Amino acid sequence: MSAERAPGLLAGDSLNLRLARRSLGLIALCLVLLPFADLAITTHDPWAELERMLAGLLHPDMLATESLPHAIALTIGFALWGTLLGVVLGFPLALLSPRSRLLRGSCAFVRAIHELFWALLLLQVFGLSAVTAIAALTIPYAGIFAKVYAEILELTPRAPVDALPEGVGRLSRFVYAELPMVWARLSSYTRYRFECAMRSSVLLGFVGLPTLGFHLESAFREGRYPEAGALLWVFYLMIASLHLWGHRRLLPWIALGSLFLLGPWPDIDGALLWRFISVDLWPKPLLEGNWSGLWQWFGEIPDLLPAIGNTLLLGLMGTAGSLVVALLLWPLASRHFGNRPTRMAGKGVLILMRSTPELMLAFIFLLMLGPSMLPAWLALSLHNGALIAFLVARHADAIVPGSHALPASSRYTYELLPRLYGGLLALLFYRAETIIRETALLGMLGIATLGFHIDSSFAYLMFDQAFFLLLITAGLNIAVDALARRYRPREIADTPGERDRPAGEATC
Amino acid sequence: MSVEELVRFDGEALGHARHTVLADLSLGLRAGERVALLGPSGVGKSTLLAALRQRLGHRVAWCPQEHGLVPPLSVYHNVYMGRLERHSALANLINLLRPRRDAWRDIQALCGELGLEGLLKRPVAQLSGGQRQRVAIARALYQAREVFLGDEPVASIDPHQARRLLYMVQSQHATCVIALHQRELALTHFDRVWGLRDGQLILDAPARELTLDDLDTLYPDAHSSDAQPEPA
Numbered sequence: 001m002s003a004e005r006a007p008g009l010l011a012g013d014s015l016n017l018r019l020a021r022r023s024l025g026l027i028a029l030c031l032v033l034l035p036f037a038d039l040a041i042t043t044h045d046p047w048a049e050l051e052r053m054l055a056g057l058l059h060p061d062m063l064a065t066e067s068l069p070h071a072i073a074l075t076i077g078f079a080l081w082g083t084l085l086g087v088v089l090g091f092p093l094a095l096l097s098p099r100s101r102l103l104r105g106s107c108a109f110v111r112a113i114h115e116l117f118w119a120l121l122l123l124q125v126f127g128l129s130a131v132t133a134i135a136a137l138t139i140p141y142a143g144i145f146a147k148v149y150a151e152i153l154e155l156t157p158r159a160p161v162d163a164l165p166e167g168v169g170r171l172s173r174f175v176y177a178e179l180p181m182v183w184a185r186l187s188s189y190t191r192y193r194f195e196c197a198m199r200s201s202v203l204l205g206f207v208g209l210p211t212l213g214f215h216l217e218s219a220f221r222e223g224r225y226p227e228a229g230a231l232l233w234v235f236y237l238m239i240a241s242l243h244l245w246g247h248r249r250l251l252p253w254i255a256l257g258s259l260f261l262l263g264p265w266p267d268i269d270g271a272l273l274w275r276f277i278s279v280d281l282w283p284k285p286l287l288e289g290n291w292s293g294l295w296q297w298f299g300e301i302p303d304l305l306p307a308i309g310n311t312l313l314l315g316l317m318g319t320a321g322s323l324v325v326a327l328l329l330w331p332l333a334s335r336h337f338g339n340r341p342t343r344m345a346g347k348g349v350l351i352l353m354r355s356t357p358e359l360m361l362a363f364i365f366l367l368m369l370g371p372s373m374l375p376a377w378l379a380l381s382l383h384n385g386a387l388i389a390f391l392v393a394r395h396a397d398a399i400v401p402g403s404h405a406l407p408a409s410s411r412y413t414y415e416l417l418p419r420l421y422g423g424l425l426a427l428l429f430y431r432a433e434t435i436i437r438e439t440a441l442l443g444m445l446g447i448a449t450l451g452f453h454i455d456s457s458f459a460y461l462m463f464d465q466a467f468f469l470l471l472i473t474a475g476l477n478i479a480v481d482a483l484a485r486r487y488r489p490r491e492i493a494d495t496p497g498e499r500d501r502p503a504g505e506a507t508c
Numbered sequence: 509m510s511v512e513e514l515v516r517f518d519g520e521a522l523g524h525a526r527h528t529v530l531a532d533l534s535l536g537l538r539a540g541e542r543v544a545l546l547g548p549s550g551v552g553k554s555t556l557l558a559a560l561r562q563r564l565g566h567r568v569a570w571c572p573q574e575h576g577l578v579p580p581l582s583v584y585h586n587v588y589m590g591r592l593e594r595h596s597a598l599a600n601l602i603n604l605l606r607p608r609r610d611a612w613r614d615i616q617a618l619c620g621e622l623g624l625e626g627l628l629k630r631p632v633a634q635l636s637g638g639q640r641q642r643v644a645i646a647r648a649l650y651q652a653r654e655v656f657l658g659d660e661p662v663a664s665i666d667p668h669q670a671r672r673l674l675y676m677v678q679s680q681h682a683t684c685v686i687a688l689h690q691r692e693l694a695l696t697h698f699d700r701v702w703g704l705r706d707g708q709l710i711l712d713a714p715a716r717e718l719t720l721d722d723l724d725t726l727y728p729d730a731h732s733s734d735a736q737p738e739p740a
Contacts (some may be wrong), residue, residue, distance in 0.1 A: 008730050027657070087558050111587065157575075159572070159575040159576050160575075160576055160577065160578045162572070162576065163570065163572045163576025163577075163589070164589060164592060164593075165570065165590065165592065165593050165651060166565060166593065167564055167566070167593040168592045168593045169593070171597040171600075171601070172592050172593075172595075172600040172601075173592075175588055175600070175601060175604060176578065176585070176592060176604070177578055179591070180578050180580040180581050181578060181579075181580070183580060184580065
């Protein structure tokens with residue numbers, strides 16, 4: 001008599017068990033490596049600091065910032081022009097990129113470098129000007145649009161083209177039978193990108209460009225919390241009211257109007273620009289063909305391997321942290337749990353956390369906890385976890401509960417999570433690319449990732465070293481993206497509807 | 509009396525890359541002949557029509573099923589697409605922004621006859637199924653070609669309307685091949701019937717020599733009501 005034995009812990013071949021093993025593996029790896037991370041709290045009294053910040057948020061001082069309207073106008077102007085020019089460049093690239101591997105590679109490269117790093121690079125040539133700000137958004141966005149637009153165009157239905165009479169030219173065919181079929185998707189993604197651009201535009205203040213972020217950073221750094229609180233509220237209001245002022249008819253006028261505020265435009269010295277691109281960015285031994293000198297040059301880069309290690313470690317910790325946060329938080333915003341007030345509050349918290357950029361969150365935590373990996377870890381986990389939780393809650397709301405009156409814990413574990421987990425994990429792995437990009441960036445706050453060395457190389461005017469580190473960062477990013485793509489659960493994520501909606505909204 | 513033969517298939521196999529839909533097909537389409545194409549759904553009517561379209565090239569006014577339309581564009585633009593190849597790319601672009609006067613006038617008249625008056629500016633996405641089919645017919649009529657090829661153009665239209673539309677199509681095109689599933693219409697409005705079954709042409713005869721019972725033999729379960737799914 002051979003009765004079937006009950007399977008052991010997590011044994012079995014069902015999809016969810018495989019996913020569970022995969023995610024527990026991720027968390028275990030994170031725990032094993034955790035001792036290598038510097039998680040010290042170095043400030044004297046973090047809670048008191050947090051209290052002062054919250055007090056500032058509750059009693060904001062709207063009049064403390066000089067030229068607040070100007071900063072708001074610049075933030076919007078940069079975002080709008082950055083997105084607009086990104087579309088203008090990205091759209092033709094999207095049409096051409098399916099045919100050229102080189103083009104796809106170049107697009108992957110430009111979007112692998114964060115907007116702020118582009119700003120740091122361009123700053124050296126164009127100074128603190130609108131050219132720097134707009135180009136810093138336009139360049140990576142062109143790469144992003146090229147990829148996402150190409151993915152959308154690929155899904156164009158064929159039937160209308162087949163129905164056309166013989167001999168219709170390419171352009172006519174495209175504008176009549178192809179473009180209209182995907183127009184709605186293209187424009188909704190572009191709107192989403194504009195929202196991302198607003199956040200990035202605020203962040204440009206962290207490298208000194210006069211957007212909202214500039215005032216925010218200095219107010220926080222100097223402990224003027226009521227002013228900082230006011231600026232944060234202005235930021236949230238700007239994002240939340242986007243649907244009111246971001247109307248299709250209004251945006252061209254805002255774009256034109258902002259042109260008057262964006263100046264003064266820098267004088268561009270062609271010779272200087274050429275020198276920067278052809279000489280300053282490259283190691284001198286390389287230009288001279290001196291190979292042994294080049295070896296020595298490599299040796300002079302400080303802490304390259306620890307920086308790469310820290311970037312990867314923090315990226316891993318951020319991914320694992322986001323997973324845990326997303327698992328804990330999504331019920332907050334789902335109709336299956338709690339009552340109306342708790343859901344409203346939950347949704348509010350999630351939206352607040354996902355609209356605050358990681359850099360800003362990390363900066364605030366840094367002031368509380370002191371410089372270590374801890375603030376960066378918290379920021380990455382909370383921001384990305386909240387973003388994923390929000391999208392998962394929306395998926396959950398589409399599920400009609402089958403059986404009745406289960407207690408909340410069983411509803412979570414038996415009824416909902418098994419159906420949502422694949423999607424959640426797909427989002428997380430999709431997000432890994434963004435997390436590693438942000439991880440490198442957080443170095444600018446003084447955390448020992450690649451960004452720290454990029455920032456200081458620029459500060460010491462060692463452009464060749466900075467550029468080299470930027471290349472390393474981009475390479476790392478592309479490698480992590482390829483890895484995440486490999487482990488992304490494909491079984492769920494590849495139905496066309498699922499594929500472009502949540503994934504599209506998880507890219508910034 | 510010899511009539512010009514527009515297309516002739518001699519024992520040919522039609523189908524997609526690996527999969528033969530119609531084997532050993534022999535038939536001819538003569539000028540001035542109105543042909544009804546009958547057969548259960550999925551038997552290869554669309555495949556045969558596509559092959560005819562390919563052979564006839566520029567002489568064809570093509571009326572596919574409604575998914576050939578572009579839902580986000582207006583009725584006017586969808587009909588205009590029937591003559592897209594006759595204007596320059598620039599003219600077509602401008603027409604998207606501001607309709608051409610002459611085209612607007614012609615299409616307005618055409619749509620009036622098809623019962624689509626007042627809908628020219630409306631996106632096709634907002635129309636009912638029957639209205640969409642009429643837009644597809646309008647586009648084919650607007651092409652103003654010699655031979656009309658229609659893939660169930662009157663499928664979800666009531667019998668009275670269907671007769672009127674067929675009359676309109678046939679008064680503009682001496683030659684036509686139209687896939688149908690209303691057998692009565694095949695006998696009353698056409699000169700010849702082609703019947704497909706099991707990947708074969710099993711019926712090719714003048715309509716006046718046929719009865720409804722003859723046509724029933726095309727459908728494996730003509731009398732059991734649920735075995736014959738309505739074509740989409």
